Amino acid sequence: MTAYGIAHLHPPAALPEEVFEYLERIQATLDPYGGKFLVHGAPVEVREGTWPGGLVVIEFPSLAAAREWYDSPAYREILHLRADHIPGDLVLVAGCGPDHDSAAMAAVLRAAAA
Incomplete structure (x- = not known):
């Protein structure tokens, strides 16, 4: 079944170079x-x-697959480039x-509540 990674991010007004590297990688x-x-990043x-922030x-x-990606060495290597500069929730x-x-x-919910 399809799954999603959803992030609610709060970027600063000016993005540091590390965020551009993250986006490139x-x-x-x-x-x-x-x-x-x-x-x-669409409005x-x-x-x-x-x-407040972006989606x-x-x-x-x-x-x-989503879990494997998030835990992968390749993603873990670049995660700090975003997380250190753009707070948010994922x-x-x-x-x-x-x-x-x-x-x-x-x-089902109604029956469980009864």
């Missing part, structure tokens, strides 16, 4: 794990709440399958 760390950017349109969404073929999450039914999910 990250795709090579993703390729062996089938990772591809779906959202990468967000906030409709509810607040969203990155990377798609992987599976949660295992999560890995499995996506919904093509047959996901939110009404059926509500029924």
